[in-house]
Amino acid sequence: MIAHKKRVGMEVSIAVSHAVQLARAEAIAAYPITPQTHIVEHLSSLVANGDLEAEFIPVESEHSALSACIGCSAAGARTYTATSSQGLALMNEILFITSAMRLPIVMTVANRALSGPLSIWNDHSDIMAARDIGWIQIFTENGQEAFDHSVMAFKIAEDHRVVMPTIVNLDGFILTHVVEAHELMDQETVDRFLPELKPYHKLDIHQPVTMGAFAMPELFTECKMAHQEALTNSYGPILEIWQEWGELTGRHYKPVETYRTEGAKIIIMMMGSLAEVAEAAVDAMRDQGIPVGLVKIRLWRPFPFADLRAALAGAELVVVCDRALSLGGAAGPVLAEVRSAMYPLAVKPQILGYTVGLGGRDVQPEAFEELVRHAQAEVKQGPSQEFYIYGVRG
Amino acid sequence: MEKFGYAESSKFDTYASRMMPRDEFFTSGHRSCQGCGEALAVRWACKAIGKDAIIAHATGCMEIVSSGMPQTAWMHPWIHVAFENTSAVASGIEAALKVLKRKGKLKGPLPKVVAMGGDGGTSDIGLQSLSGALERGHNFTYICWDNEAYMNTGIQRSSATPFGAMTTTTPPGKRSFGQRTWKKDMVAIAVAHGIPYVATASPGYLFDLYFKVKKAVETPGPAYINILSVCPTGWRSATDLSVRLARLATETAVFPLFEVVDGKYRLTVEPPKIRPIRDYLKPQGRFRHLRDPEVEFIQKTVRAKYELLLEKCQAPFPEFSPVHVPEGI
Amino acid sequence: MSKAWDQVTWQEIEIGGVLTEPGSARAYNTGDWRSSRPVWDKTRCIKCGVCWTVCPEAGISEDADGYFDINTYCKGCGICVKECVTGCIKMVVEES
Numbered sequence: 001m002i003a004h005k006k007r008v009g010m011e012v013s014i015a016v017s018h019a020v021q022l023a024r025a026e027a028i029a030a031y032p033i034t035p036q037t038h039i040v041e042h043l044s045s046l047v048a049n050g051d052l053e054a055e056f057i058p059v060e061s062e063h064s065a066l067s068a069c070i071g072c073s074a075a076g077a078r079t080y081t082a083t084s085s086q087g088l089a090l091m092n093e094i095l096f097i098t099s100a101m102r103l104p105i106v107m108t109v110a111n112r113a114l115s116g117p118l119s120i121w122n123d124h125s126d127i128m129a130a131r132d133i134g135w136i137q138i139f140t141e142n143g144q145e146a147f148d149h150s151v152m153a154f155k156i157a158e159d160h161r162v163v164m165p166t167i168v169n170l171d172g173f174i175l176t177h178v179v180e181a182h183e184l185m186d187q188e189t190v191d192r193f194l195p196e197l198k199p200y201h202k203l204d205i206h207q208p209v210t211m212g213a214f215a216m217p218e219l220f221t222e223c224k225m226a227h228q229e230a231l232t233n234s235y236g237p238i239l240e241i242w243q244e245w246g247e248l249t250g251r252h253y254k255p256v257e258t259y260r261t262e263g264a265k266i267i268i269m270m271m272g273s274l275a276e277v278a279e280a281a282v283d284a285m286r287d288q289g290i291p292v293g294l295v296k297i298r299l300w301r302p303f304p305f306a307d308l309r310a311a312l313a314g315a316e317l318v319v320v321c322d323r324a325l326s327l328g329g330a331a332g333p334v335l336a337e338v339r340s341a342m343y344p345l346a347v348k349p350q351i352l353g354y355t356v357g358l359g360g361r362d363v364q365p366e367a368f369e370e371l372v373r374h375a376q377a378e379v380k381q382g383p384s385q386e387f388y389i390y391g392v393r394g
Numbered sequence: 395m396e397k398f399g400y401a402e403s404s405k406f407d408t409y410a411s412r413m414m415p416r417d418e419f420f421t422s423g424h425r426s427c428q429g430c431g432e433a434l435a436v437r438w439a440c441k442a443i444g445k446d447a448i449i450a451h452a453t454g455c456m457e458i459v460s461s462g463m464p465q466t467a468w469m470h471p472w473i474h475v476a477f478e479n480t481s482a483v484a485s486g487i488e489a490a491l492k493v494l495k496r497k498g499k500l501k502g503p504l505p506k507v508v509a510m511g512g513d514g515g516t517s518d519i520g521l522q523s524l525s526g527a528l529e530r531g532h533n534f535t536y537i538c539w540d541n542e543a544y545m546n547t548g549i550q551r552s553s554a555t556p557f558g559a560m561t562t563t564t565p566p567g568k569r570s571f572g573q574r575t576w577k578k579d580m581v582a583i584a585v586a587h588g589i590p591y592v593a594t595a596s597p598g599y600l601f602d603l604y605f606k607v608k609k610a611v612e613t614p615g616p617a618y619i620n621i622l623s624v625c626p627t628g629w630r631s632a633t634d635l636s637v638r639l640a641r642l643a644t645e646t647a648v649f650p651l652f653e654v655v656d657g658k659y660r661l662t663v664e665p666p667k668i669r670p671i672r673d674y675l676k677p678q679g680r681f682r683h684l685r686d687p688e689v690e691f692i693q694k695t696v697r698a699k700y701e702l703l704l705e706k707c708q709a710p711f712p713e714f715s716p717v718h719v720p721e722g723i
Numbered sequence: 724m725s726k727a728w729d730q731v732t733w734q735e736i737e738i739g740g741v742l743t744e745p746g747s748a749r750a751y752n753t754g755d756w757r758s759s760r761p762v763w764d765k766t767r768c769i770k771c772g773v774c775w776t777v778c779p780e781a782g783i784s785e786d787a788d789g790y791f792d793i794n795t796y797c798k799g800c801g802i803c804v805k806e807c808v809t810g811c812i813k814m815v816v817e818e819s
């Protein structure tokens with residue numbers, strides 16, 4: 001049964017904090033950084049007004065924000081934080097420890113370029129620098145998705161088959177600071193969907209445990225393997241929870257999503273809000289008779305290899321758009337992932353990579369037509385570069 | 395017969411050992427070096443904390459000796475996350491307990507929250523996170539195991555390393571006499587946060603330590619205790635001297651024992667006579683290279699700082715008299 | 724974990740590497756480190772318990788008669804010898 005729907009216009013940041021409120025987060029520790037600020041400001045006012053029964057810890061850094069979150073989560077509270085860019089980078093050390101300790105913290109990352117030079121604008125270099133942190137990582141495309149996934153993330157993270165911290169990415173400014181229409185949920189429905197947190201382990205004086213013990217070489221690999229398996233196997237429960245949400249709301253989500261890929265020989269790929277721009281480009285190219293489609297990765301970790309291969313079956317040319325650089329390397333991170341996913345296949349498409357929209361650089365629909373033409377020419381003559389940076393002057 | 399000083403409780407003299415709690419919360423089987431004064435301090439601090447507490451611990455010697463998978467020496471619910479963030483972790487635990495209590499998910503009185511770390515994890519890399527947690531007023535106790543260097547990584551200097559001490563990053567040489575700076579005054583830094591309880595303690599006066607830790611965990615709001623933790627490995631001292639050296643640190647006024655309750659200073663151990671600094675320096679290999687001018691500078695500075703402290707405590711000035719130390723004490 | 728710890732498989736690692744048995748370090752006998760041990764002259768012992776207090780290992784236990792002696796965890800540091808109020812403990816070299 002589809003639950004009762006209200007469409008409400010609000011800033012996406014407010015919608016995300018409302019989702020956290022509906023999820024009844026109990027502990028929030030955060031440090032302000034543009035463009036995440038509206039989320040935590042709104043949450044602090046919800047706590048201050050008694051509209052959310054939670055502790056808000058206004059810590060003195062992001063390093064402490066995530067560390068405090070670890071304390072909250074380990075003590076058994078449903079825990080949330082949000083950050084961006086430099087803040088995520090400052091958390092880096094603790095990101096890995098959070099997932100190794102298997103604490104089901106939910107974090108919003110309002111994606112923003114990493115310094116330097118300093119830029120407050122959107123790209124994915126912050127989260128890509130944290131690619132291997134061992135968290136579940138989800139990308140969203142618009143405010144509705146950001147809202148939906150912010151609720152679902154708690155259920156995924158806390159599921160006893162999963163027990164894994166989870167990041168929901170949304171593009172800074174492009175999403176965080178725009179007003180969109182959202183279908184919100186009522187508290188009762190969310191409560192039914194998301195039961196109270198049952199911590200797998202917690203710091204409890206009645207049943208003391210030691211958390212964060214160190215491992216000698218004889219056990220370290222086994223610990224890592226357990227983490228790797230748990231993250232990979234979270235795939236099933238994630239899909240189940242998305243399915244349940246779909247039945248509840250009519251909004252269905254998949255690890256890899258496609259747009260007009262029927263009969264497409266050319267596929268454009270990306271993650272995040274740029275997909276909405278690309279859809280317009282695909283429509284325009286289809287009108288011109290170019291057999292092009294769009295593939296979007298929603299679930300970045302665990303990486304959905306099988307879904308990706310299925311989505312790209314039949315494609316001859318794949319144009320991967322990255323929002324980050326792997327400086328001095330062969331490709332942007334999404335390109336590298338897609339290439340290695342496709343490499344074992346006997347029949348595989350040409351895969352070319354373009355880094356676009358760095359540090360808030362605007363990307364118009366025409367850009368994608370240009371990329372497709374450029375990629376076709378490159379394939380014909382043999383690629384002249386490992387990857388390309390789109391729109392750079394000089 | 396020397397007394398374990400706890401000025402307020404004259405009944406706790408040496409014979410009172412038997413009256414102290416027998417339960418061990420930092421258990422045997424931990425892998426500290428022989429004669430580790432830090433482990434002794436942990437043992438007694440944990441007794442004082444009592445069983446209804448959650449401990450967050452920083453990376454460092456005491457974490458490493460106690461928590462190698464699959465064994466733990468801790469009886470408390472205990473968590474280690476990283477080196478510099480223990481106060482933040484404790485903040486989170488404390489905040490979570492409060493909200494869980496409000497929501498009725500936690501029965502009984504709130505467990506105490508205690509954060510622990512070495513001098514490096516406290517006065518250097520962890521200072522920001524400690525300052526944040528003290529300033530925010532979380533109800534927790536922070537205990538610094540001050541062995542005056544980064545022992546776990548091989549005796550490198552910290553800001554708590556005393557003037558003149560040899561460490562592996564302040565080696566004496568043609569152009570060096572060891573550590574060039576005076577020990578950072580963590581107690582003053584803690585006091586400056588306006589928190590209700592700050593104290594120094596050492597394993598040389600275990601009852602004094604015990605009652606201070608007890609007082610700290612029972613004080614609502616943040617509390618800070620700096621415990622001088624003799625480290626035979628890093629100090630290059632005999633393993634059997636760990637308690638004796640801690641006592642000498644107080645008897646020579648290098649490490650006075652006092653507490654600051656709501657900003658009010660009070661000396662808890664008042665040596666009637668202050669022994670010369672050489673008595674403390676001599677048994678420690680880390681000071682062996684020091685020459686007379688440095689020793690005299692240390693003596694003068696220690697005395698000046700002690701006099702300032704006595705003024706704050708409004709305590710009478712003791713006699714500063716040289717006491718002969720028999721060879722090898 | 725009853726298994727030898729270097730035989731533990733990844734499937735047997737507790738979620739998050741959490742250790743669920745408090746004080747399990749007691750299974751590790753630090754007494755093996757000792758090269759000399761404290762020996763008590765009980766005729767001079769006043770049963771004050773100071774030796775028990777100052778041991779970093781909790782390596783001293785009290786017997787039924789109220790006397791103290793080392794348990795299996797004594798690492799042989801000698802602190803108890805130095806701190807004994809009557810001087811009735813001596814270090815002797817451990818025979819192997």
Ligand SMILES: Cc1ncc(C[n+]2csc(CCOP(=O)(O)OP(=O)(O)O)c2C)c(N)n1
Nearest residue numbers: 453454455477512513514515543544545546
């Ligand atoms: C971010 C970070 N930097 C450095 C280290 C390496 N490290 C581990 S323990 C330690 C020194 C600990 O010194 P202290 O806090 O004084 O504790 P002690 O071992 O002396 O008891 C260092 C430098 C680390 N673990 N993490």
Ligand code: SF4
Nearest residue numbers: 426427430455545625
């Ligand atoms: S190095 Fe020092 S503090 Fe560390 S365990 Fe050894 S004696 Fe104790």
Ligand code: SF4
Nearest residue numbers: 778797798800801803
């Ligand atoms: S020698 Fe050291 S370890 Fe052994 S009982 Fe005495 S104090 Fe404890």
Ligand code: SF4
Nearest residue numbers: 768769771772774807
């Ligand atoms: S300290 Fe000495 S006198 Fe006191 S109980 Fe121990 S052995 Fe006996």
Ligand SMILES: [Mg+2]
Nearest residue numbers: 512513543545
């Ligand atoms: Mg140290």
